[in-house]
Amino acid sequence: MMISNSLERQYQLYAEEYEKKAVEVLRSGQYILGNEVREFEREFADYIGAKYCVGLASGLDALWISFRLLGIGAGDEVIVSANAYIACVMGITINGATPVFVEPDEYDNIDAEKIEAAITPDTKAILAVHLYGQACDMSRIMELASKYSLKVVEDCAQSHGNHWMGKTVGTFGDIGCFSFYPSKGCGAFGDGGCIVTDDEELAKKFRIFRNYGSEKRYHNQMVGSNSRLDEIQAGLLRIKLSHLDELTEERRRIAQRYMTEIKNPFIRLPQVRKEADSSWHQFVVHCSRRDMLRQYLADRDIGTLIHYPIPPHLSEAYRYLGKKEGDYPIAEKFANEVLSLPIYNGMTEEEQGKVIRAVNGFA
Ligand SMILES: *Cc1c(COP(=O)(O)O)cnc(C)c1O
Numbered sequence: 001m002m003i004s005n006s007l008e009r010q011y012q013l014y015a016e017e018y019e020k021k022a023v024e025v026l027r028s029g030q031y032i033l034g035n036e037v038r039e040f041e042r043e044f045a046d047y048i049g050a051k052y053c054v055g056l057a058s059g060l061d062a063l064w065i066s067f068r069l070l071g072i073g074a075g076d077e078v079i080v081s082a083n084a085y086i087a088c089v090m091g092i093t094i095n096g097a098t099p100v101f102v103e104p105d106e107y108d109n110i111d112a113e114k115i116e117a118a119i120t121p122d123t124k125a126i127l128a129v130h131l132y133g134q135a136c137d138m139s140r141i142m143e144l145a146s147k148y149s150l151k152v153v154e155d156c157a158q159s160h161g162n163h164w165m166g167k168t169v170g171t172f173g174d175i176g177c178f179s180f181y182p183s184k185g186c187g188a189f190g191d192g193g194c195i196v197t198d199d200e201e202l203a204k205k206f207r208i209f210r211n212y213g214s215e216k217r218y219h220n221q222m223v224g225s226n227s228r229l230d231e232i233q234a235g236l237l238r239i240k241l242s243h244l245d246e247l248t249e250e251r252r253r254i255a256q257r258y259m260t261e262i263k264n265p266f267i268r269l270p271q272v273r274k275e276a277d278s279s280w281h282q283f284v285v286h287c288s289r290r291d292m293l294r295q296y297l298a299d300r301d302i303g304t305l306i307h308y309p310i311p312p313h314l315s316e317a318y319r320y321l322g323k324k325e326g327d328y329p330i331a332e333k334f335a336n337e338v339l340s341l342p343i344y345n346g347m348t349e350e351e352q353g354k355v356i357r358a359v360n361g362f363a
Contacts, residue, residue, distance in 0.1 A: 001301065002301045002302070002303050003301060003302050003303065003342050003351045003354060003355060004302070004303025004304070004305075004342050005183065005303070005305065005342055005343070005344045006344050006346065007182050007183060007187070007344075009344060009345060009346025009347070010187075010247065010344065010345040010346055011189070012346065013243070013247075013345060013346055014239060014240075014243055017239045018189070018236055018239055021235045021236055021238070021239055022232060022235070022236065024235065025231050025232045025235045026232075028231070030231055031230060031231045031232070032228055032230055032231060033211070033228055033231075034231050035231075036231045036232075036234040036235040036238065037055050037228075037229055037230075037231060037234040039234075039238060040053075040055060040229070040234040040235075040237050040238050040241070041053040041054065041055055041194070041234075043238060043241055044178075044194060044196070044237075044241060045196055047161065047241060047244070048160075048161070048168050048170050048171060048176065048196050049167075049168045049171050050168075050170060050171050050176065050196035050197060050198055051197070051198040051200070051203075052196065052197050052198070052199075052200065052203035053194050053195070053196045054194060054195050054203055054206040054207055054210065055192070055193075055194045055210075055228065055229030055234060056192075056193045056194055056195065056206070056210055056227045056228070056229055057191060057192065057193060057210075057226070057227040057228060057229065058179060058181070058191045058192065058193045058227070059087060059155075059157040059177060059178060059179020059180070059181060059184075059193040060087045060090060060091060060179075060193070061193055061210075061225070061227040062091075062177035062178060062179070062193040062194060062195045063087065063088065063090075063091025063092075063127075063153070063155060063177050064090070064091045064092075064094040064095060065195075065206065065209055065210070065225065065227065066091070066153050066175045066177055066195060067091060067092060067094075067095045067097060067125070067153065068095050068209075069202060069205050069206065069209060070124075070125065070151050070153070070174065070175070072092075072095060072097050072124045072125055072151070073095040073096045073097055074095075074096035074097065075096075075097075075122065076097045076098070076122060076123075076124040076125075077097065077098045077099075077100045077120060077122045077123045077124065078092045078097050078098070078099055078100065078123075078124060078125045078126070078127055079099075079100050079102055079110075079115055079118050079119070079123060079125070079126045079127065079150075080092065080099050080100070080101060080102070080110070080126075080127040080129065081101070081102055081103075081104050081109060081110035081111075081129055081131070081136075081331075082101035082102060082103050082104060082311055082312070082313060082328040082330070082331035083104040083108065083131070083308070083311055083330075083331040083334050083335070084127075084129045084131065084155075084312060085129070085131075085157075085307070085308060086308070086312050086315060086317070087157075087179075088127055088129050088155050088312075089312040089318065090317075091127070091155075091177075092127065093318075097124070098122075098321075099312070099318075099321070100118050100120075100123065101118075101312070101313055101323075101327075101328055101331070102114050102115055102118050103328055103329075103330040103331055104131075104330055104331055104334060106271055107134060107271055107272070107273055107276075108131050108132055108134070108270070108284060108334065108338075109129070109130065109131050109134065109135075109136040109137070110128065110129065110136050110137075110141075111330075112136065112137035112140035112141055112144075113140070115140070115141065115144055116144060119144070119148055119150075123148065123150060124150065124151060125150055125151040125152065125153055126141055126144070126145060126150055126151075126152050126153075126173075127153050127154075127155060128141050128152060128153070128154045128155065128172075128173065129154075129155040130154065130155065130156055130158060130159035130162060130169050131158060131159075132158055132270070132278070132280075132281050132282045132284050132307070133158055133159050133162060133185065133278045133279040133280050133281035133282065134159065134162065134272055134273070134276050134277075134278040135159065135162050135163060135164035135169045135273075135275075135276040135277075136164075137164075137273070137275075138164040138165075138167075138169070138172045139164070139165065139275070141172070141173075142172055142173075145173070151173070151174050152172065152173030152174055153173055153174065153175050153176075153177060154169055154170050154172060154173045154175070154176045154177065155177050156169050156170045156176050156177060156178050157177065157178060157179035157181070157184060157193075158184065158185070158281040158282070159185070159279060159281065160178060160184065160185040160186040160244065160279065161185070161186075161244060161245075161248060161279060162276070162277055162278065162279050163276065163277050164275055164276055165275045170196050171196070171198070174197065174199065174202070175195050175196070175197050175202065176195065176196040176197070177193070177194075177195055178193055178194050178195070178196070179192075179193045180192035180193055180194070180229075180233065180237055181193075184281065185244070185247070185248065185251075185279050185281050186237065186240055186241060186244055187240065188233040188236055188237050188240070189232075189233065189236050190230075190232075190233050191233075192229045192230075192233045192234075192237065193229070194229065208221060208222065208224060209222065209224040209225060209227075210224065210225065210226070210227040210228050211224065211226070211228060212224045212225070212226060247345050248279045248280075250345050251279060251280040251343060251345065252278075252279070252280060254280070254283075254343050254347055254352060255278070255280040255283055255343065257352060257356070258283055258341065258343075258352070258356065261356045261360075262285075262356055262359050262360060263360055264359060264360050264362060264363075266287055266288070266289060266293070266362060266363070267285050267286070267287050267293070267359065267362070268285060268286040268287070269285060270283065270284050270285065280343055282305075282307055282340040282343065283340060283341045283343040284307065284338050284339065284340050284341075285338070285339055285341060285359075286334070286337045286338055286339075287337055287339060288337055290306075290336060290337045290338065290339050292362075293339060293359075293362050294306075294339055296358070296362050297355075297358055297359070297362075300354075300358045302342065302354070302355055302358055303342065304339050304340055304341060304342065305339075305340040306335075306338060306339060306340065307338060307340050308335065308338075309335055310335060311328060311331040311332055311334075311335050313327060313328060313331075314332070341355060341359070342355055
């Protein structure tokens with residue numbers, strides 16, 4: 001049996017509750033923007049500690065609609081880490097704005113000390129991506145944002161409920177963006193996303209935008225989109241959210257065991273800043289012979305993933321930016337050495353023991 005990230009296990013943990021809710025929603029006759037979405041938005045805002053939450057169709061929608069509603073588009077620059085997920089960059093470029101890449105640090109997040117040098121008169125915002133479940137240096141980012149009057153959008157798609165100095169991510173900047181893609185920490189059983197904000201006017205704009213720009217049916221105030229979290233996903237997410245702390249606790253236990261039992265001079269373990277915590281969305285090790293390690297583990301029935309093998313500036317989609325290999329050497333090096341070991345809710349001690357033995361046996 002292959003050991004690799006499984007979504008079926010986390011479903012099994014609370015299967016009865018999910019099934020009951022799905023049937024309840026099916027029988028309610030209300031499938032879009034009803035009670036489940038309303039309740040989930042309230043509960044999620046409370047969980048994060050934000051005033052407002054607006055459910056959307058995906059994490060990517062949360063990002064691009066954020067920049068759109070902040071008025072950031074053609075001619076504007078947005079700072080983002082060079083090792084971010086491609087969706088982060090698309091959230092910027094869909095609106096015609098230009099991503100300005102900044103190298104990551106040893107915590108796999110944007111190197112906040114390198115941001116200031118990337119700021120130009122066209123810079124309008126910083127997209128703070130909390131990668132793999134760990135917060136970026138939000139103290140420094142907020143300090144720079146205030147110094148240069150920049151907007152801050154947080155991409156919390158991998159870090160639901162994580163903290164920087166005790167404060168929940170998503171509550172530092174103007175807007176916090178979340179994805180509920182099934183593999184994410186607070187994952188749905190299909191697509192979904194949301195934003196959180198303390199700005200009442202902005203929250204209202206998101207509500208209008210996601211529904212063809214209308215608050216009142218057939219009265220369209222702006223050109224919007226169709227980006228609604230649906231009732232079934234919202235209902236299932238309410239159950240997931242009610243167990244999220246337990247699920248995160250379990251991931252932390254699994255990560256802790258990896259941290260203490262993986263001992264291999266060829267492998268660098270992930271590092272967590274003292275001001276941050278991690279929900280371990282991914283357990284990412286660095287290994288200069290990553291492809292060999294990956295094959296070695298695959299030969300032993302252990303499935304790993306790479307987050308991410310091609311940095312956005314070298315992807316085909318962004319050829320038009322005119323970047324080349326060597327422009328962001330740290331991000332490029334990371335793309336060649338990161339490997340995500342199996343970590344999933346419902347992973348047994350025996351399965352993890354097998355992974356640890358295999359990883360320690362690689363030479
Ligand atoms: C998953 C993810 C997204 C996109 O979310 P979708 O719901 O898949 O659109 C954006 N940013 C990051 C960091 C992600 O991990």
